[in-house]
Amino acid sequence: MDDFVFLLLTLSLCVAARFLLPFLSTSRRRKQSAGGDALSLPPGPTYIPLLTPILWLRRSAFEVEPYLRLLRRNHGPVFALRITSLPAVFVADRRLAYEVLIRQGAVFADRPSTNPANRLLSSDHHNISSASYGPKWRLLRRNLTSGVLHSARIRRFAESRRWVLGILLQRLRARADADGGLVVVMESFQHAMFCLLVLMCFGEKLDEKAIGDIESMQRNLLKLVPKLNVFAIFPQITKIVFRNLWNRMIGMRRRQEELFLPLIQARRGLNRSTGQKEEEEEEEERAYSYVDSLLGVRLPEDGGERELDDSEMVSLFSEFMSAGTDTTATALQWIMAHLVRDPRVQQKLFDEIREVTGENHEVSEEDVLQNRLPYLKAVILEGLRRHPPGHFVLPHIAAEDxxxxxxxIPKGAAVNFTVAEMGWDEEEWTAPMEFRPERFLAGGEGEGVDLTGSREIKMMPFGAGRRICPGMALALLHLEYFVGNLVKQFEWKAAVESEEVDLTEMLEFTVVMKHPLRARITPRSTMQTVRV
Known part of the structure; x- marks a missing residue:
């Protein structure tokens, strides 16, 4: 039914566009530069009012990506794609990305006002990723980086990560034992990351059912998010045309609140009962969590302050778990896929790990934090360069012309960055589509690469500038820790010896393997088991 209504709507608007076009101005916006020359918008395809938005209404970002590469070839490193009244500008050059994100960072630090669905899921932009650049955003980001993501508190979760590593290894062993050594890894990676992020979020080791309920809800929501782009164009109409989709989204939001609100209330009660103790004494008794930090946040409003309401906290928790689970699990899968494809790299990595940790000890967090495993770090960086979980960062907005x-670049225009293309720049990287961790060792073109982009941008899997991902250090720790221990515990081989791992990409919430990694794992005979 939705498709039939959509077809009628499209035909009607196409007819309307046919008769309106002669009366509509198609001139490009211009502005006088300081020298008197007229500046025009970046080049791009022709925009047809009404018709262009309809044609783009149901396209996903993954469908757009090949088209963007064509526009890059035809129009150069900066081009515009008009889908609504304001152009969406695309920057497809790392040097220009540096100009926008670092040198003019304050001008381009804002976010667009998103569609009604995203506003509802973010509690009207009360989360870090979508909040406007200003006091609210600074407060929420500072609370996260100085709280649960502070380096001292990250270290306090060392035993939690070891607990989750035990869960992951136990699941892989059980599945391998049940299927002759074969495992499909993505589900296990996702579950492990959810166990860890739920604990960091709520400060409790929830039981399997509770974690499973949260994981199922969040995963279903993430699968729905790309479809919600239809509400960005003519929302009054699309909310009616796609009412089933809208109602599904409302139902998932209610389910989020059903799962999260009791955990918030329990933690709020625990904080009140220990409110007279010093902070350090509290943290010795229980794990400091994201909830604990948010309970102390006071938002500036109407000349005063207020606490976050429950809905806003739910949005922040959802953002925290989404940002830290699928992205990390996706990166883990891509890296392990390359280790299966290239036994030489896997063996070199195992030899380094064995030399540093010995025969009978797992990779520790200190091994990672003290940079004792340079080849492991190189493998992680090469995985992020070759397969950034997101091929685009969230759009930025020009605060002024x-x-x-x-x-x-007119005020209010969205500015997008082709993240994957920057890490594949042939002018910067030798054979960029090949997996070569050695490029990040001494003498390689990636030696000492600056992931923050503050000096230059060679790759930007976490974004760059003021809106860079605040969880970058945590993500790198997780990737090194889990990849190191997966290689220390198991030898990884292709499921079928004569078949090469398929690296075809597919867009979900992140860019994942279209055919999830299926590998044959064999326990390393000298390695002791990490216990749950």
Whole structure:
């Protein structure tokens, strides 16, 4: 039924566009530069009012990506794609990305006002990723980075990570034993990350059912999110046309609140009961969590302050878990896929791990934090360069008219960055589509790469500038810790010896393997088991 209504809507608007076009101005916006020359928008395809938005209504970002590569070839490193009244500008050059995100970072630090679905899921932009650049955003981000993501508190979760590592290894062993050594890894990776992020979020080791309920809800929501882009265009109409989709989204939001609110209330009660103790004494008795930090946040509002309401906290927890689970699990799968494809790299990595940790000890967090495993770090960086979990960062917005590469970027225009393309730049990287961890060792073109982009941008899997991912250090720790121990515990081989692992990509919430990694694992005979 939705498709039939959508077809009628499309045909009607196409007819309307046919008769309106002669009366609509198609001139490009121009502005006088300081020298008197007229600046125009970046080049791009023709925009047809009404018709263009309809044609893009149901396209996903993954369908758009090949088209964007074509526009890059035809129009250069900065081009515009008009889907609504304001252009969406795409920056497909790492040097220009540095200009926008670092040198003009304050101008381009804001976020667009998103569609009604995203506003509902973010409690009207009360989360870090979508909040406008200003006091609210600074407060929420500072609370996260100085709280649960502070380096001292990250270290306090060392035993929690070891607990989750035990869960992961136990699941892999059980599945391998049940299927002649064969495992499909992605589900186990996702479950392990959910166990860890739920604990960091709520400060409790929940039982399997509770974790499973949260995981199922969050995963279903993430699968739905790309479809919600239809509400960005003509929302008053699309909310009616796609009412079933809208109602599904409302139902999932209610389910989030059903699962999260009791955990918030329990933690709020625990904080009140220990409110007279010093903070350090409290943390010795129980794990400090994201909830604990948010209970102390006071938002500036109407000349005063207020606490976060429950809905806003639910949005922040959902953001925290989404950002830390699927992205890390996706990166883990891509890296392990390359280790299966290239036994030489896997053996070299295992030899380094064995030399540093000995025969009978797992990779510890200190091994990672003290940089005792440079080849392991190189493997992680190469995985992130070759397969960034997101091929685009969230759009930025120009807070005022700006100039880039001689083109006008008008106030309010969305600016996007082709993250994957920057890590595949042939001018910067030798054979960029090949997996070569050695490029990040001494003498390689990636030696000492700056992932923050503050000096230059060679790759930006975590974004760059003011809106860089605040969880970058935690993500790198998790990737090194889990990849190191997966290689120390098991030898990884292709499921079928004569078949190469398929690296075809597919877009979900992140860019994942279209055919999930299926591998044959064999326990290393000298390695002791990590216990849950």
């Amino acid at each position: 700006a100039v880039l590469e001689g083109h006008l």
